[in-house]
Amino acid sequence: MTVVVPTPSRRAIDLGPAVELVSKEEGHRQPLAPEFVSPHDFSPLEVAYDFGRVRREDIEAGPRNIWRYKKLLPVPSDVEDIPNTEPGCTRLVRADRLAKELGVRRLWVKDDTGNPTHSFKDRVVAVALAAAREFGFDTLACPSTGNLANAVAAAAARAGWRSVVLIPSSLERAKVLTTAVYDGALIAVDGNYDDVNRLATQLAAEHESWAFVNVNVRPYYSEGSKTLAFEVAEQLGWRLPEQIVVPIASGSQLTKVDKGFHELGELGLVESTPYRVFGAQATGCSPVSSAFREGHDVVRPVRPDTIARSLAIGNPADGPYVLDTVRRTGGAIADVSDDEVVEGIRLLARTEGIFTETAGGVTVATAKKLLDEGSLDPDAETVLLITGDGLKTLDALGDRVGPKATVPPSVEAVQAALDG
Amino acid sequence: MTVVVPTPSRRAIDLGPAVELVSKEEGHRQPLAPEFVSPHDFSPLEVAYDFGRVRREDIEAGPRNIWRYKKLLPVPSDVEDIPNTEPGCTRLVRADRLAKELGVRRLWVKDDTGNPTHSFKDRVVAVALAAAREFGFDTLACPSTGNLANAVAAAAARAGWRSVVLIPSSLERAKVLTTAVYDGALIAVDGNYDDVNRLATQLAAEHESWAFVNVNVRPYYSEGSKTLAFEVAEQLGWRLPEQIVVPIASGSQLTKVDKGFHELGELGLVESTPYRVFGAQATGCSPVSSAFREGHDVVRPVRPDTIARSLAIGNPADGPYVLDTVRRTGGAIADVSDDEVVEGIRLLARTEGIFTETAGGVTVATAKKLLDEGSLDPDAETVLLITGDGLKTLDALGDRVGPKATVPPSVEAVQAALDG
Structure with missing residues (x-):
């Protein structure tokens, strides 16, 4: 038989x-x-x-996570029924105090630190996992130095999948712990991130059952970034902002935010009002910003040297498409120094009570610079994408923040410290 | 004139x-x-x-944060219009993999790490701030060693208030940074937490314009904990679970979860089905668990010695009320060793991809113990409250987690490490 x-x-x-x-x-x-x-x-x-008809009511009746947009994503129709980390539906916060400091009229912060592992990577990994399951994979893998490692290890744990996460052996202990705790196969590699990345591509070719989220299932993975655009539009009451500032690592996220806005317009879910997309980089890894400034169409690779490690991709795969998007929409790209990054982190924390990682500091500081140089319109409604959490990059703050004073335990001493 | x-x-x-x-x-x-x-x-x-009539539709039409329950809280009617951190509406996750490991039929995890500063304290602080504004205060203050300090500093920053946060000067640098970044008046006090707490009470008496969230506005502050109960019930489809496990620090949260469930029943928002409330402590600070075990009505203070520092209150103000609640509902209280706490953290991470702080490890490990001793019914639908984030207590993991292997950058080496 x-x-x-x-x-x-x-x-x-x-x-x-x-x-x-x-x-x-x-x-x-x-x-x-x-x-x-x-x-x-x-x-x-x-x-x-082939979207067919998608109505606002269908989305609004969906779950309070990215699967409410499943009809706009490459995921199975029953995706929300399979255990997953349920990312998305993070806060869009009206940022009046930050707006005042920056001199902007209407400003919003999309705060993606509320995701399950506290970065936007939970979105893309959830989509990658859903697609990978459909293709018959059984292992979720990635090379990473931080947020992606957390997101992959957590998503695999929740789904009952094996994970293989490759990190440089020099990675800080805190970042190792926050991935290792999920008990997947975390492998430290003696080499730099480029070595780890190359190894990932080789392993992807050798292991048919391994889905490397940002390699062999990358087309699906990257679509997850559209959900940030969908949420911003829905949270604004089904309309598009006039300006949006997005940090650039590989550049994928920026292009997908544009794609998301475009799809919503095409489907009649929002009015297709004009919007301008702006890009933010750290000067220590600013190949796309340099190309933009110099009017080039190609992006020349650089060797990253910045505290904004989650953006430190020296040869960004989607760099040329970022240039296209930004130029087509009438936006701009700028970059900021590491000192400005820290000031950006502190400015957002002080004005809005949101503690972002270095990438968010890049976004805030670049918005300030784009305003100063006149590319960002202070009278246009603007959204800043804050994609990761300050708890993961505490070292970036160095000795620049700390207690106002250390005093003996007396009312007078506290009073003197406050007055002083 | x-x-x-x-x-x-x-x-x-x-x-x-x-x-x-x-x-x-x-x-x-x-x-x-x-x-x-x-x-x-x-x-x-x-x-x-005096609640008057409160309907599910009114709540469901409200914002996606705790203010959807404003008609059940001591806050102004326009509370959602005033800048605030917008906490709440965190995930309730069906935890089938953890359920299987524990031998429970239907298990849910209420994951409060998704809050703005990643603990349930954002809920209580938001309610305290709203009430404090109404009373005419202009400064938000607290003594704290961690989560509360983060929440107060962030909430005050967002609202444009001054904050005064008192911490023991011995506090770990990471916890200092995550509060200091919001740029309030963070004062380190040479003394232990008891000294800091005493100082707070003295300062509250001297400063009429300072709202110490957990001292002079405590009745309002503590009502914020009810929102965890409200969300659990709404997320279950407007019904109560049969069992809920809650960590005990001051004990306030546990009593407020009970109050929340009770109010929903009284108002006809859910059917008043029976539920049992269980308490979780770390053995190194288990005064309420000891009193429960010994059948006492009073709680004898202890000197805390546990890694679960966010639960380390040796003289819990609401201890007797916790005993009342647990006994009245037919629940139980147990405590677990620091080793079990770490195992609890790892178990939740490995099975559900949720990385909790030590307090969550206490909850998971205690649930396991209560099941083993037969007090928690494995056939009854159960909710575990996970109230804070693992990123804040990384030190608790010590050397127990880490990479599976450190290898040279070759496919063969990775393969050998995985096979080994």
């Missing part, structure tokens, strides 16, 4: 509205698969959709 | 449905005011309400 067991590759793939992959450069189409580079033009593959 | 300026004390106080304060022991009533002890029987004062 022969028993035919259906394997994932034999049954139909259900990735909701996703219908195929398309190459970014020349538009070559191919079936949905765990691939990330077009064999025809060697450009990145993107998910193409 | 005389201009009469209305002062806060002259205009009517709007604290929504709150009508007066009542003493817990003998029920003496007095007008709403920033007071916390009854002058008649010296017992704690609690807020009394």
Whole structure:
């Protein structure tokens, strides 16, 4: 007797509205698969959709997490029923005190520190995992130095998957602990992040059952960033802001925020009002900002040297597309020094009670710089994307913050310290 | 010409449905005011309400934060319009993998790490600030060693208030930084937490414009804990769980969860089905657990010695009321060793991808113990309250977690490490 067991590759793939992959450069189409580079033009593959009709009511009736947008994502129709970290639906905070300091009329902060592992990476990893399950993978993997490692290890734990996370062995102990606690296979590699990244690509080729979230399932993974745009629009009452400032690492997030806004307009979920997308980098890793300033279409790789480690990608894969997006929408890109990054962190904390990691400091400080140089319009409604948590980059604060005073335990001493 | 300026004390106080304060022991009533002890029987004062009619639809149409429950809290009717940290509406996660490990049929984790400063303290501080504003205070203050300090400093920053936060000068640098970054008046006091606490009470008496959240506005502050109960019930589809496990520090939170469930039943927002409330302590600070085990009505103070520092209150103010609540509902209280706390943290992380601080480790480990000893019913639907974030107590993990291996940058080495 022969028993035919259906394997994932034999049954139909259900990735909701996703219908195929398309190459970014020349538009070559191919079936949905765990691939990330077009064999025809060697450009990145993107998910193409047949959305059908999507109504606000359907979204509003959905769960309070990113799956309310499942009809706009490459995920199975029953995605919310499978255990996952349930990221998203983070706060959009009206930031009047920060607006006043910056001299902006209407300012909002999208605070993604409220996600399960406190960065936007929970969004992209959740989408990657949902797609990876559909393709029949059983292990979730990534190379990372921080937020992504946390998100992958946590998402795999919650789903009951194995995780393989590769980190440089020099990583700070705090970042090691916050990944290791989820008890996946955390492997420290003697080498720098480039070594780790190269190793990940080799391992992805060798292990058919391993989904490297930012390698072989990257087209699905990166679509998760659209949910930030969807939430901003829904939280504004189904309309688009006039300006948005987004930090740039690989550049994927910035392009996906634009894609998200565009899709909402196309589907009639918002009015297609004009918006301008702005990019933020740390000067110590500012290849896209440099290219923008110099009017180039290509991005020259750099060797990162900045405290904003979560943005320290010297050769950003989506750099050229970021330049396209920013120029097309009428935005701009700027970069800020590490000192300005710390001042950005402190400014946001002091005015709005939100403690962001260095990447958020980059966003706030760059917004200030873009205002000063006149590219960001102070009279236009503006959103800042704050993508990660200050608890993860405490070292960046150095000795610049601390108690106002250390006093003996007496009322008089406290009073003197406060008066002094 | 005389201009009469209305002062806060002259205009009517709007604290929504709150009508007066009542003493817990003998029920003496007095007008709403920033007071916390009854002058008649010296017992704690609690807020009394005239709720009127409250409907599920009104709550469901409210904002996605604790202010959706404003008709059940001592806060002004326009509370959501005033800048605040917007805490609450955190995830209630179905925890099937943890349930399986514990041998429980239906288990939920209420994950309060998603709050703005990543603990439930954002809830109580937000309510305290709203009430304090109504009473005319202009400074938000507290003695604290951690979560409360973060929450007060952040809430004050967001509201544009001054904050005065008193900490022991021996506090770990990470905890100092996460409060200092908000740029309030953080004062380090040479002394232990008892010294700091005593100093706070003296300062509260001397400064009429300072609202010490957990001293002179404590009756309002503590009502914020009810929102955890409200959210659990709403997230379960407007019904009560059969069992809930709550960590005990001062004991206030546990009694307020019970109060919240009770109010929902009284108002007809849920069916008044029976529920049992369980308490969790660390053995190194287990005065309430000891009293429960020994059948006492009074709680004998202890000197805390545990890694669960956010629960380390040796003389818990609400200890006797916790005993009442737990006994009345048919629950139980147990305590766990520091080793068990760490195992609890790791168990929750490994099974559900949720990284909690030591207090959450206490809750998980105590739930396990209560199941083992037969007090927690494995067949009854159970909720665990996870009240704070693992990023804040990294030191507790010590050397117990770390990379699986450190290897050279080669595919073979990674493979060998994974196979080994």
